[in-house]
Amino acid sequence: MGSSDARAPLTPATLHILLSLAQADRHGYAVRQDVEARTSGDLRLGPGTLYEALHRMLGAGWVDVVAEPVERRRKVYRLTPAGQAELATELERLDAIVQFARASKLLPDPGSHA
Amino acid sequence: MSDWYLTALLRLFPRKFRRQHGEEIRHDVAAERGQRPTRLARAALWFEITIDLLRSARRVRAPYRHQLLTHPRTATSGGVETMASVLQDLRHAVRALLRTPVTSLVIVLTLALGIGMNTSIFSVVNAVLLRPFEYREPDRLVHIGANYASDGVFDSNHAGGIYRRIQASSDTLVEVAAVRNIQQNLSGVPTPLQAQVGWVSDNIFSMLGVSAIRGRLFSANDPPGLAVLSHRLWQTTFTADPEAIGQVVALDGVPYTIIGVLPAEFRLRVWSSPRRIDIWKLPDNVWANGDVWDATGLSFSLLKVFGRLHDDATIEQARDEMGAIADQVREEYSEYREAGFDMSVVPLLETVVGNVRPTLLLLMGAVGFVLLIACANIVGLMLVRAQGRQREMLLRLALGSPRSRIVRLLLSEALVLTLVGGAIGATLAVATTDLLASFRPDGLPRLDAVTMDLRVLGFALAATLVCTLVFGLAPATTIGRTGLVTRLAGNRSTPRLGRLRDALVVVQIALSVVLLIGAGLLTASLMRLRSVDPGFQTTQLLTFSISLPGARYEWPAGTGRFHRQLEERIETLPGVTSAGVIWPLPLTDIWSGQYVAGDVTEEDRAPSQYRLATPGFFATVGIPIRSGRGLESTDAAQVAIISRALAERSWPSQNPLGRHVRADPWGRGLTEFEVIGVANDVRYRRLREAPMETIYFDSRNWSWVDWEVDFVVSSQVEPLALVDPIRELLSDMDAEIPMAEVQTMAAYVDARLAPNRYALALVGLFASVAGLLAMLGLYGVVSHGVGERTREIGIRMALGSDRGHIARLILTRGARLSFVGLTLGLAGSLGLTRLLTGFLFGVAPTDPTTFITISVALLAVSLTASYLPARRAVRLDVITVLRTE
Numbered sequence: 001m002g003s004s005d006a007r008a009p010l011t012p013a014t015l016h017i018l019l020s021l022a023q024a025d026r027h028g029y030a031v032r033q034d035v036e037a038r039t040s041g042d043l044r045l046g047p048g049t050l051y052e053a054l055h056r057m058l059g060a061g062w063v064d065v066v067a068e069p070v071e072r073r074r075k076v077y078r079l080t081p082a083g084q085a086e087l088a089t090e091l092e093r094l095d096a097i098v099q100f101a102r103a104s105k106l107l108p109d110p111g112s113h114a
Numbered sequence: 115m116s117d118w119y120l121t122a123l124l125r126l127f128p129r130k131f132r133r134q135h136g137e138e139i140r141h142d143v144a145a146e147r148g149q150r151p152t153r154l155a156r157a158a159l160w161f162e163i164t165i166d167l168l169r170s171a172r173r174v175r176a177p178y179r180h181q182l183l184t185h186p187r188t189a190t191s192g193g194v195e196t197m198a199s200v201l202q203d204l205r206h207a208v209r210a211l212l213r214t215p216v217t218s219l220v221i222v223l224t225l226a227l228g229i230g231m232n233t234s235i236f237s238v239v240n241a242v243l244l245r246p247f248e249y250r251e252p253d254r255l256v257h258i259g260a261n262y263a264s265d266g267v268f269d270s271n272h273a274g275g276i277y278r279r280i281q282a283s284s285d286t287l288v289e290v291a292a293v294r295n296i297q298q299n300l301s302g303v304p305t306p307l308q309a310q311v312g313w314v315s316d317n318i319f320s321m322l323g324v325s326a327i328r329g330r331l332f333s334a335n336d337p338p339g340l341a342v343l344s345h346r347l348w349q350t351t352f353t354a355d356p357e358a359i360g361q362v363v364a365l366d367g368v369p370y371t372i373i374g375v376l377p378a379e380f381r382l383r384v385w386s387s388p389r390r391i392d393i394w395k396l397p398d399n400v401w402a403n404g405d406v407w408d409a410t411g412l413s414f415s416l417l418k419v420f421g422r423l424h425d426d427a428t429i430e431q432a433r434d435e436m437g438a439i440a441d442q443v444r445e446e447y448s449e450y451r452e453a454g455f456d457m458s459v460v461p462l463l464e465t466v467v468g469n470v471r472p473t474l475l476l477l478m479g480a481v482g483f484v485l486l487i488a489c490a491n492i493v494g495l496m497l498v499r500a501q502g503r504q505r506e507m508l509l510r511l512a513l514g515s516p517r518s519r520i521v522r523l524l525l526s527e528a529l530v531l532t533l534v535g536g537a538i539g540a541t542l543a544v545a546t547t548d549l550l551a552s553f554r555p556d557g558l559p560r561l562d563a564v565t566m567d568l569r570v571l572g573f574a575l576a577a578t579l580v581c582t583l584v585f586g587l588a589p590a591t592t593i594g595r596t597g598l599v600t601r602l603a604g605n606r607s608t609p610r611l612g613r614l615r616d617a618l619v620v621v622q623i624a625l626s627v628v629l630l631i632g633a634g635l636l637t638a639s640l641m642r643l644r645s646v647d648p649g650f651q652t653t654q655l656l657t658f659s660i661s662l663p664g665a666r667y668e669w670p671a672g673t674g675r676f677h678r679q680l681e682e683r684i685e686t687l688p689g690v691t692s693a694g695v696i697w698p699l700p701l702t703d704i705w706s707g708q709y710v711a712g713d714v715t716e717e718d719r720a721p722s723q724y725r726l727a728t729p730g731f732f733a734t735v736g737i738p739i740r741s742g743r744g745l746e747s748t749d750a751a752q753v754a755i756i757s758r759a760l761a762e763r764s765w766p767s768q769n770p771l772g773r774h775v776r777a778d779p780w781g782r783g784l785t786e787f788e789v790i791g792v793a794n795d796v797r798y799r800r801l802r803e804a805p806m807e808t809i810y811f812d813s814r815n816w817s818w819v820d821w822e823v824d825f826v827v828s829s830q831v832e833p834l835a836l837v838d839p840i841r842e843l844l845s846d847m848d849a850e851i852p853m854a855e856v857q858t859m860a861a862y863v864d865a866r867l868a869p870n871r872y873a874l875a876l877v878g879l880f881a882s883v884a885g886l887l888a889m890l891g892l893y894g895v896v897s898h899g900v901g902e903r904t905r906e907i908g909i910r911m912a913l914g915s916d917r918g919h920i921a922r923l924i925l926t927r928g929a930r931l932s933f934v935g936l937t938l939g940l941a942g943s944l945g946l947t948r949l950l951t952g953f954l955f956g957v958a959p960t961d962p963t964t965f966i967t968i969s970v971a972l973l974a975v976s977l978t979a980s981y982l983p984a985r986r987a988v989r990l991d992v993i994t995v996l997r998t999e
Contacts (some may be wrong), residue, residue, distance in 0.1 A: 047142045
């Protein structure tokens with residue numbers, strides 16, 4: 001299956017899971033709580049959605065499992081270099097959009113209010 | 115819920131996914147559930163999780179996996195498109211339905227009614243029959259009943275000595291507990307009251323797995339003299355005071371220290387009719403009439419015994435063991451041998467709800483019929499709609515729309531209708547469940563536990579979905595396979611459709627006839643039961659009970675004197691004709707025993723009802739003394755009055771006066787009583803049972819302490835107006851004795867009929883709704899027929915047909931349908947009403963009067979339903995009709 005089309009925008013769930021794992025290695029439930037906290041509850045990942053996405057990311061080689069469950073301990077996921085690259089591409093794409101919006105005066109310049 | 119449900123959902127995922135992430139998902143769900151404290155929040159969580167897992171399972175299984183980390187590029191990719199088009203279908207359906215708002219509304223309301231009533235009844239069935247008890251491991255609890263075959267008494271109570279023996283020698287039962295419900299006067303509180311006391315073995319609460327919300331409950335080796343409060347009593351009498359623990363109260367003058375309070379939801383469910391216990395105490399010897407907890411005498415069979423099966427034991431093993439114990443008991447005690455003593459072991463739930471199961475299943479069946487009729491009705495309406503839209507459908511087909519797409523459209527419409535109807539129905543059910551429970555018929559246990567739960571909602575949902583399939587697919591079948599072009603071009607109506615609608619109406623009428631006849635039979639039974647002469651007067655009578663404390667009254671002299679005095683003083687009140695004492699009240703089957711007299715020899719001892727009475731009783735309730743005399747205050751202790759039935763059986767065509775009857779009211783062996791009078795027969799056990807042989811003893815010689823006796827007061831004024839004056843008299847004599855169970859005799863007798871009335875009220879309601887729906891269906895079909903034949907009618911009239919002929923034409927059609935429906939319904943009733951036999955009294959399941967009455971009524975109503983459209987037809991204006999058509 002390999003890496004996906006790099007130019008396609010990521011789904012919000014994918015983006016937020018990547019962001020969460022970029023900060024630290026986490027197990028699934030911690031990812032869910034982190035995303036929920038960061039988006040102030042706007043994005044709540046159900047267990048199906050969350051593991052479906054992680055499952056695909058494992059398949060695509062974006063994340064790795066660092067600790068296998070021993071005696072019911074949970075799996076911890078870590079971002080791979082490939083995953084970091086996907087995240088960077090997406091963030092650059094978003095950044096380009098934001099810069100364009102600023103240049104077109106659609107967004108206030110952060111500097112002007114500082 | 116929960117584990118198996120989650121497992122089922124996870125099965126939707128491919129195995130590989132399940133292996134990798136199943137544990138994680140389970141873990142997360144468990145963690146999440148821990149954060150939802152309320153039941154509602156947990157239900158919401160399950161809903162979210164279900165949707166979430168269903169969606170992601172579908173995506174995981176979809177072939178275009180890689181797409182899903184990123185946004186889909188085009189709208190054509192499978193799954194997403196399907197979702198979108200389902201939404202589109204639904205939007206379409208809503209729009210189509212709004213085009214025929216009246217039909218849609220009628221369908222939704224019919225459905226709401228059908229589903230609402232079904233859900234409501236199911237919630238009762240669920241609470242009473244299906245839901246396990248709220249005790250620890252409820253399916254291991256068993257009732258150990260005592261059978262006294264010779265007295266015709268089964269699954270009854272044990273004497274204390276037998277209970278102790280079971281407890282000491284059973285290996286199959288881990289715990290054996292016993293309870294006796296008695297009434298005692300509670301004082302040492304602001305207002306003394308007659309309390310329902312649960313007299314229980316110390317292991318009862320631990321066996322059931324109940325714990326106190328305040329203080330503690332009984333434990334092994336607790337001394338007597340302790341009491342536990344029900345939540346209700348604690349809330350009311352003790353105003354929820356935490357300081358109540360440690361307080362001392364008195365029950366019939368004996369002090370008890372309060373040690374704890376039970377949870378609000380706790381009920382001891384061992385009786386088949388619910389009892390509310392106010393206060394609980396341990397076995398003690400304060401009952402001066404004898405030691406209930408140790409006596410072995412048959413007449414001390416007062417304890418309800420139940421236990422918990424050992425983990426390794428089966429109920430059959432327990433049965434064998436109890437059988438062996440019963441053998442020993444029969445061996446040792448002759449009175450047990452003569453009584454035909456044996457023991458039964460039955461799951462506790464079964465003893466509590468077993469006898470209401472038929473009623474509830476009857477109701478469930480009846481209400482199921484209503485849903486069927488509602489469905490038939492709606493299918494009829496949907497067919498009419500489909501007919502009106504046949505051109506639209508045919509056009510779609512002609513333009514190349516696949517048939518499956520049209521079926522989907524029709525299903526979507528059905529889904530929208532049923533979901534709305536189902537939602538309204540479920541809401542109705544929630545509202546009416548409280549109403550159903552508020553009838554509180556005496557015979558229905560566990561009604562306080564009627565609530566909506568997931569099983570009930572699941573039932574409503576399942577009913578809804580089944581309806582959807584029926585309504586959705588029925589019109590789809592009418593999309594013909596042939597003659598697309600000819601049908602597009604011409605004729606609107608298809609004969610096949612008309613026949614289908616006719617068949618539906620016939621089915622509706624047939625089903626409703628069955629229900630109406632069932633309701634008719636129940637009504638006739640209730641009327642017969644009401645008009646049964648119980649053998650005593652029920653009007654202008656007041657009854658109440660009092661109980662004298664053994665601590666202050668000596669029995670039998672002290673209590674007898676008190677009763678006599680109260681009786682005399684009540685008789686001096688203005689408006690009172692006479693007063694008397696009886697125990698137990700008529701229509702309470704709690705005290706029976708054998709007798710030997712005349713032709714009834716020692717070998718064939720017969721069962722009889724025992725009653726304690728005062729001289730004033732017979733005149734007060736109007737039981738005539740046929741020969742001899744009534745009781746008199748100067749009588750010796752060993753006299754008795756016997757009922758006519760007993761006299762006729764023992765001394766046929768002989769004078770029983772002065773002879774002796776041997777009876778055993780106190781479990782001390784048969785004692786001789788001289789017959790001084792013969793009284794008319796009274797239905798002492800049940801209204802529906804022929805009078806049983808009865809022996810009256812003089813209560814003066816036997817009046818117990820710590821036990822209630824019932825007073826009956828005959829009055830010339832409104833009986834309840836006597837309550838206050840009597841209460842004053844009583845408190846004048848002893849301020850600590852409350853007047854309990856105050857009611858008129860009429861209300862008391864009426865309450866015995868409550869279960870019959872309850873069943874009848876509901877079946878009657880269902881039958882009326884069914885009949886109404888069937889008539890609406892008939893009206894709809896006939897009236898639609900008129901609409902379709904407007905042109906034909908116009909032409910006939912133009913050609914000189916007279917209006918009477920036209921009207922007959924239309925009426926005939928309606929009459930034919932209802933006649934066929936009626937015939938089928940009568941045939942069905944002949945087969946089905948047999949199931950009602952157990953509910954009927956004095957009416958055969960094939961009672962011709964009921965069958966004929968219902969038939970005539972149905973035909974009359976159905977002619978009216980066809981008359982309305984017929985009238986419209988004859989009023990048609992020929993010119994207008996011919997011009998517009």
